[in-house]
Each structure stands twice: as structure tokens, then as C-alpha cells.
Amino acid sequence: MTTTVPVVERVLSANDAVAAEVRAILDARGIYCVNLMASPGAGKTSLIERTVTALKDEFGIGMINGDTSAAAFDAERSQRAGAAAVHVNTAGKCHLEAAMVRDALRLLPLEEIRLLLVENVGNLVCPMSWKLGAHANVLIGSTPEGDDKPYKYPKMYAGVDVVVLNKIDLLPYLEFDCERYLGGVEALNPGLRKFRLSCRTGEGLEEWIAWLRQQVKTSR
């Protein structure tokens, strides 16, 4: 004899609950948290270095770097730029989960931090499904990836709050149609915040920095 038990539970509800816990910890301390997502090589760590360098004298910055391996190159780069960084080895998992962030928070000097940057694992498929408790989900795209990315990864682009298009210094060498790219982003996610910049030349960075500074100032 068997019995069928109705369940109807979202599989990720447990992760969502931990993400809410993370958000409560952050809000209690007035920490503004950004979840940075991108494909490998889009420039997550470069943008972090630039951001930390520009803002570290104004307020304390914490970093959580997610990586699929124990190689802590990215955390080291963030640390050199002046952030308190924790490396999270996801042991092969292709995204960060809320519990990983919650555990990493215990290793950071939270009382000194106003801005927390979370570098997710380089991947455009699943990180968006796993909420982390961040205040802003940011997708970094880059021009060499091609202008079709919003059309191919609609879930990522539909779910984020901010899109940063990096490597605009390469536009003269690429067949990248900014209108097509940004049009696709806008179609999936009308009115979201968009930045165009180059971490290499510094062009356009000031707007991103100013926006982030404003978010931190108004979050407390």
C-alpha cells in the first residue's frame, strides 16, 4: 500500500529563507550589499578593484569572492585593492548560495563595513535563481561576449536590478551593436539601471561609482 502526500513546495524556499536572514543581518548593521554576476572574463574582479580603489577612503568595504575552486586569486586581488575579503570555495558548485554568504559574514569585520561586494561564480545560467540577500543584483556584461546575450540568457537579464556593460573601449574593434544589446535588456527589464564603462581606460566609471556611493549613503 502506498500513500500520496501533496507537498507543493518551491525547492529553493529554504535558500530564500536564509537569504532573508542574510538581509536582516546586513540591514541591522546598515551594510549595503551588491551581488555581482557575469560570465567568466567579463571583468567582475576588475570592476571590483576599480570600485574598491575609488571608494575605500570614504567607507569600509567588504568582499566575498565565490569561486569553484580553492584558488583565491580574486580574493587576493580585492584585498590588495584595499577590501576585507573572504574567499568562498563552492567546491564545484556554479553559483553562490545564501548559506555560503551567511557563513562568510562571520569572517568579516562587519562593524567596519558599509559596502559589501559579493563576487558570484562566473556563470550566466543559474546564479539568479539563488537569492543571497543582496540589495542589488548586478549583471556585468562585456562587449566581446556579443550583443545577443540578453536574448540568449533572458532569465539573468530579466531578474537583475542593474546592468553594467564593460569593455566599451573595445567597441571600435568589435561588431557589437549597443542598441541591440541595451534594447534587449530594456525589453526584458524596463527601466533598470544601465552603465557603460571600461575598467581598462576608466571611461564611464565615475557614474557607476557615484551611483554606488549614493546607494551606500541612503541605505542607513
Added chain:
Amino acid sequence: MHELSITEAVLDVVLRHAGGARVRSVQLTVGEWTGYAGESIELFWQELARGTPAEGARLEFRFEPATLRCRGCGKEFPVNGSGLECPGCGALGGEPAGGRDCTVDAIELEGGSGT
């Protein structure tokens, strides 16, 4: 390897609702927006469920296609990778609608009922 985490989460939900009873089968809905592949979940399931009351339980998948709801005319249309244009009015994009979630819908237990 996103199916490893999702399969762990599926097993958590199943064991919590099984209340210690042996699990015969699990009914799952997998939305296409999640990007999860059934075969991969199946593979991890066999490994992860071993030694638990859900060992050997059969997974029954219901796949739900990813759709967008047009902001212009309200039509719901599938996202198939070829474009984001609404077949109804030609507007570009829309709000993600069907196929966004992965849920455990029901479990079949041996003997009496679970929780």
C-alpha cells in the same frame, strides 16, 4: 553543475515531508527558466538519496516551458532562444511568466501517510 544544489534541496524537501517513511516516488515540476536538466537531477538523486528513506525513489518530472507575458497585448508566448518578439503584436520582450519555478508537488510513500 547547478543540479547538484537543486537535487540537495529536493531531497531536503522530500525527507522533511516523508516523516521517516520510505519514499516510492517524487513528483517534480521543473520550469524551463531554471535551466535544470532532468537527467542531471536524476544522476545526483541516485547518489544523494542513497542511505536515506528516499533511496531508489523514482523521480517523475513535469517540465514547464519558459514563457514571457507581453507588456503590450498581454499574450503569453514561449521563449525559444530565437528572439523575444511577441507573436501577437510584435513588441519586444515581456515579463517572465510560466516556467520560473522548480517545485516538489507530491511524494508517494509506502504504508501510512507522512506529515
